[in-house]
Amino acid sequence: MTKLDIRDLVIAHGKNTILTDITLGSFAPGSVVGVLGPNGVGKSSFLRSLAGLAPYGGSVTLDGDENRKLSHNQRARKVAYLPQTLPQATNLVAYEAVISACRAVRHDLPHDHVEELAERVFDRLNIRHIAFQPLNRMSGGQRQMVGLAQILVREPDIMLLDEPTSALDLRWQLGVLDVVRNLVKDKQGLALIALHDINLAMRHCDTLILFGEGGVLSHGTPDTAMTPDILSRAYHVEGRIETCSQGSPFIIVDGLDKRSAANNLQGD
Amino acid sequence: MRDQTTGAANAAPSLARQYRAFVFKRIFWLTIFLIALITSFIVNVITGPAILSFGDVVGGIIDPDSLSGAMQVIVFDVRLPFAVLAVIIGATLGLAGAELQTVLNNPLASPSTLGIMHAATLGASVAIVFQFDQYGLPENYIIPIFAFAGALGAIFLIQMLAGLYGATVDTVVLFGIALVFALDALVSLIQFVADSDSLQQIVFWTMGSLARATWEKIAIVGGAFLFCLPFTIRHVWKMTALRGGEDYAKSYGVSVERLRMLVMLRVGVLTAVAVSFTGVIGFVGLVGPHIARLAFGEDHRYYIPGSILAGGFILSAASLTSKSIVPGIMIPDGIVTALIGIPLFLVLLLSQKRRG
Numbered sequence: 001m002t003k004l005d006i007r008d009l010v011i012a013h014g015k016n017t018i019l020t021d022i023t024l025g026s027f028a029p030g031s032v033v034g035v036l037g038p039n040g041v042g043k044s045s046f047l048r049s050l051a052g053l054a055p056y057g058g059s060v061t062l063d064g065d066e067n068r069k070l071s072h073n074q075r076a077r078k079v080a081y082l083p084q085t086l087p088q089a090t091n092l093v094a095y096e097a098v099i100s101a102c103r104a105v106r107h108d109l110p111h112d113h114v115e116e117l118a119e120r121v122f123d124r125l126n127i128r129h130i131a132f133q134p135l136n137r138m139s140g141g142q143r144q145m146v147g148l149a150q151i152l153v154r155e156p157d158i159m160l161l162d163e164p165t166s167a168l169d170l171r172w173q174l175g176v177l178d179v180v181r182n183l184v185k186d187k188q189g190l191a192l193i194a195l196h197d198i199n200l201a202m203r204h205c206d207t208l209i210l211f212g213e214g215g216v217l218s219h220g221t222p223d224t225a226m227t228p229d230i231l232s233r234a235y236h237v238e239g240r241i242e243t244c245s246q247g248s249p250f251i252i253v254d255g256l257d258k259r260s261a262a263n264n265l266q267g268d
Numbered sequence: 269m270r271d272q273t274t275g276a277a278n279a280a281p282s283l284a285r286q287y288r289a290f291v292f293k294r295i296f297w298l299t300i301f302l303i304a305l306i307t308s309f310i311v312n313v314i315t316g317p318a319i320l321s322f323g324d325v326v327g328g329i330i331d332p333d334s335l336s337g338a339m340q341v342i343v344f345d346v347r348l349p350f351a352v353l354a355v356i357i358g359a360t361l362g363l364a365g366a367e368l369q370t371v372l373n374n375p376l377a378s379p380s381t382l383g384i385m386h387a388a389t390l391g392a393s394v395a396i397v398f399q400f401d402q403y404g405l406p407e408n409y410i411i412p413i414f415a416f417a418g419a420l421g422a423i424f425l426i427q428m429l430a431g432l433y434g435a436t437v438d439t440v441v442l443f444g445i446a447l448v449f450a451l452d453a454l455v456s457l458i459q460f461v462a463d464s465d466s467l468q469q470i471v472f473w474t475m476g477s478l479a480r481a482t483w484e485k486i487a488i489v490g491g492a493f494l495f496c497l498p499f500t501i502r503h504v505w506k507m508t509a510l511r512g513g514e515d516y517a518k519s520y521g522v523s524v525e526r527l528r529m530l531v532m533l534r535v536g537v538l539t540a541v542a543v544s545f546t547g548v549i550g551f552v553g554l555v556g557p558h559i560a561r562l563a564f565g566e567d568h569r570y571y572i573p574g575s576i577l578a579g580g581f582i583l584s585a586a587s588l589t590s591k592s593i594v595p596g597i598m599i600p601d602g603i604v605t606a607l608i609g610i611p612l613f614l615v616l617l618l619s620q621k622r623r624g
Contacts, residue, residue: 053518076521083515090511095287096567097512104509104520115284122283131283
């Protein structure tokens, strides 16, 4: 399995440094890692840097090889990145979109094998019913599922998913994250998933990385990385951590913290 | 999610089998397009002031000695080159337009968008006005050489600017549009200083015509087409992946900037070679890909051949019409192309909407 290692990572937009001194080391095989943080803190930039789509300082290695030195194709064979945007609404049916995604990376694979992989991913995600529907006649949620299928079809070692459930309803959100989690566990791979829904992250992720302004605010298992104090520091809200009937921790938000509430009142 | 569906998935026909049926329909429609192209080509050869039958033409092509000397000249030196050049130029422009619309992610993109046609016009205008034949250049090729140089110059200029500022879709299209305006102004300036004969020649050139078709020109355009086609075939998966969006394609390991550069270079060469012999034929590169997209979707394994066939058919049908409207007079193909292409395009667009 491919090993990802992150040390002294610095991410900047031009002269504006967004994240600095990020050292996460390597991740245990079979880990699902939630990437959390308020809007604009750099979650997407972090994932894009790991995917080799944005410049970075410091060191990101894949099996010891520096990420930025790998060719596009070498990297794509190990790492699959799902962008935050939905796939374009084009006149391409879902099945074609999925096999073309697989073929673009692995043009050496036999045709039968690509068909097998495609069949498997349509079943995994339960989207056979839209396999021959063009993307320009799909809802946003359906297009997001096709985007995911394009990533999962390659059965990559490392998945970088930027808000993969943003256009999905509750049932599909849970279903998709279950599929990702099962795939990661089966392959002993790694998934880093940027999410806005903290409860979804706490339920499905083994590890959370919470970004605050400029760097990592907390990093660890859901119950250690997310406390009422950290929640207040990251999002400026007051909340409690409870345990659901399934044993997963979840957050109940009581409202904005005192400072944000005062700012809002002043704004009024 | 997987558990809910396993039973249903086993019962349903495999997606690969369903996809084969889906592909069969696409191949069926590609065959229909091919038959339409061959039909328009044959009718194009038959049609003209001298009356030829279908049997005469087919028999003559198989066995030239079956035709009289005069008929051989008509078939092999006039009708066939004219009909073949129409198909090849149309196919070339269809291919160029399809690739450009994909890499620029813009359904309005065509070789005209990047100013290639306008640059060719500038080159031709310079050749016409400044009469370079007195410098020992071959007379029949002076205008094509200058038009080709102009078109290729435009594509290199855009490549250079895009290289300096980053070859994103927006920068490339913006440079192209800026170039169109600049070149238009230069052509107007040349027209302003041109004498009336030269002015007439420039205007006629901008209307586009296949009238002076020769086997030599066919070999050059056909050679460029055949040279570029394998590179296109090599990129079909990458271009299909690119239709999902630039970030998606990059995440599959496609070097999008490099792909865009290579395709633009290819489009530049194809368009430059095509228009240098015919003058401006702008509509095919825009509408051919649209027709293919409506009929075959955007899997480039079908979209590209569809666009080639659609382009070839449009120009073949246009050239046939250009000599049929007024007997004995050939209306410039650039004009007829638009007059035929627009209704055809609208019919397809509306029928797609109705099915939608």
